[in-house]
Amino acid sequence: MARIIDGKAHAAALREEAGRRARRMLELTGVQPGLSVVIVGDDPASRLYVKNKGEQAAAAGFRSETHTLPETISQDELLDLVARLNLDPAVHGILVQLPLPAHMDAQAVLAAIDPAKDVDGFHVINAGRLAVGLPALVPCTPLGCLRLLKAELDQLKGLEAVVVGRSNIVGKPMAQLLLQADCTVTIAHSRTRDLPQVCRRADILVAAVGRAEMIRGDWIKPGATVIDVGINRVPSRDPAKAAEGKTRVVGDVAFDEAVEVAGAITPVPGGVGPMTIACLLDNTLTAAARILERDPAEFA
Structure with a gap:
């Protein structure tokens, strides 16, 4: 039976550390770290996520502000706000919550953020710096995954890692971080030939493909460390609740099968998610x- 990697506990410790560091910064420099989050539209999941970000930032002693904009706002108006935040000396981090409305070009908006304030790590300059091994702001989810791996494993050097997923947000930066940690890295995806066999090679398996319970227990090398990034809603196990439209959250890994094979595994929820904020x-x-x-x- 696999050890359960408690992302909530690790995240709580990291938030406590962030609070200490924020107080130290204020004490030494007179500067309070400032985070500005921008959300466009009324997506309930995005609003909840943004609310949690703001509350946790404020609780850690950060200057936290949220800019809530109507879905009808123009891209130029959004870019004007980003430009103002770029110039605001009290703002050190800017995050534009995705997804944006269909009439906006998300890449253009992300490119407008000052790379020095791009705390989501999505700007092409930060992506490029990460790729060549220079100091960069790294996307939060893969950074959280790496922290969990380092806490769980004494040594990453020389381990074979397979990342299932090739997104710019998780898959690609995750692979770069694992390379920097001296792992041997394979990036796989839903179209990889014989994906189960590729996964079975992994000492570290990171699932970020976005398909509910796609990775089965018999795809996992016995004793491997499994990091499940997926967040998927599927019908409730209770037929009556499912008939009412009730759902449950699962990862990209079939947890009940994987927990019998893996050496350690993150649950969903309660694994990678808390580490992101x-x-x-x-x-x-x-x-x-x-x-x-x-x-x-x-x-x-």
Whole structure:
């Protein structure tokens, strides 16, 4: 039976550390790290996520603000707001919540964010810096995955890692981080030939393909560490509740099967998800330190 990797506990410790670092920064520099989140439209899941980000940032001692914009706003108006935030010295991190309405070009909006304040790590400059091994703001979800792996495993060096998923948000940066940790890395995806056999090679298996319970228990190497990034809603196991439209959240891994084979595994929910916001705070502190031309380690 696999060990359950408690993302909630790890995230709580990281948030506590972020609070200490924020207080230290304020004490040494007089600067309070500032995070600005922009949300466009009324998507309930996005609103809840943004609310959680704001509350956790404020609780950690950050200056936190949320800009809530109507879905009808023009892209030019959104870009004007981003430009103002870029110039605001009290703002060290800018996050534009995705997805954006269909009439907007998300890539153009992300490209408008100052790379030094791009705490989501999605700007092409940060992606490029990560790819060539330079200091960069790293997307929060893969950064959280790496923290969980380092906490779980004594040594990543030399391990074979398979990342199932090739998105710019998780799959590609996850592979880059694992390469930097001296893993041997394979990026696979839904069209990979004999995907089960590729997964069976992995000492570390990161599932970020976006398909509910796609990765089965017999795809997993006995004793492997499994990081499940997926968040998928499927019908409730209770037929009566399912008939009422009730759902449950599952990952990309068939957990009940995988837990019997893996050495360690993240649950869904309660695994990777809590780490994402905690790493957003960590990124904001890093951005603030660099904007101040200070070493982030100075505030540890």
